[in-house]
Amino acid sequence: MLVSRWTVMASLVILLVSKPEPGRAENSPDSTQNSLCLMLESAARSYSLPLEYFVRLIWRESRFRAEAVGPQTRNGARAQGIAQFMPGTAAERQLLDPFDPVQALPKSAEFLQQLRKRFGNLGLAAAAYNAGARRVQEWLDGTGGMPQETRSYVLAITGRPVDDWAAIKSDPAPTRSVNCREVMALLKAEPTRYVAALEQRIRSGAARPWGVQLAAGFSRGGALTSYARAVKRFGGLVAKHDPIVSSQVLRSRGTRPLYQVRIGADTRTEADSLCERIRKAGGACMVLRQLPSKDKKRSATSG
DSSP states (O other): OOOHHHHHHHHHHHHHHHSTTTTTTTTOOHHHHHHHHHHHHHHHTTTEEEEEEEHHHHHHHHTTTTTBBBBTTTTTTTOTTTBBBBBHHHHHHOOOOOOOOHHHHHHHHHHHHHHHHHSSHHHHHHHHHHHHHHHHHHHHTSSOOOOHHHHHHHHHSSOOOHHHHHHSSOOOOOOOOOOOHHHHHHHHHHHHHHHHHHHHHOOOOSSSSEEEEEEESSHHHHHHHHHHHHHHHTTHHHSSSOOEEEEEEEEETOOOEEEEEEEEESSSHHHHHHHHHHHHHHHEEEEOOOOOOOOOOOOOOOO
């Protein structure tokens, strides 16, 4: 019986945390990761989900934080817990405590299995988990749009655009088998690798007369990390553009340079158009005229 199986599962997790291996600190990162992997693997196996897919989805939802609370929605509700269930969805799924991973992870896997059966594949199931089944159905029927956030979400989890999933209507054959700890290590390394790759594309100095500013900060690395988040969030809107990094000393803020990351544009109209599309997708941006070299101190190195 499913309930009994997850009762045993909970007992195993409690034992793992309460009785650490000799020489290992109680509640150490290793023991916590082992417990989480045990829950993720069991939930994925119980509902026939690829492990990497399920781990990536939960990471995208909460960064594996059981206490995670999402931003407030228009109706005042907030997504809760490691699987980010909205209160109404949690009630429908008979999830008593969304902040308890032992309860939430199997409910999440069960929900994904049902969405997969309804829409035919894992990509559309992820889209429905993020945007809601009704919105995905309306998009498939041609009566509604697909939010940019959901497009980025599906791409990050599956490696394929949601449009591809709508076209294939089924799941491709799995290409590799990985364990939970390998996926976790990969996910935690991705932001660093992404920023490093971004650095390689940087062209320091403003070569085009107009710019759409997406990130700024007093640390070059921090500004690039903010820009990397914008690229991940807005996908194709900005990913195809090479960023421009410049630095400027603002006298009102001391002698530290302010690093600005922008997308260059040849005309004000082109810059305004791009910024408007980013704003419609829920982002923030600013259109600025690039200052000539003699008026701005620019970063002298490129990654």
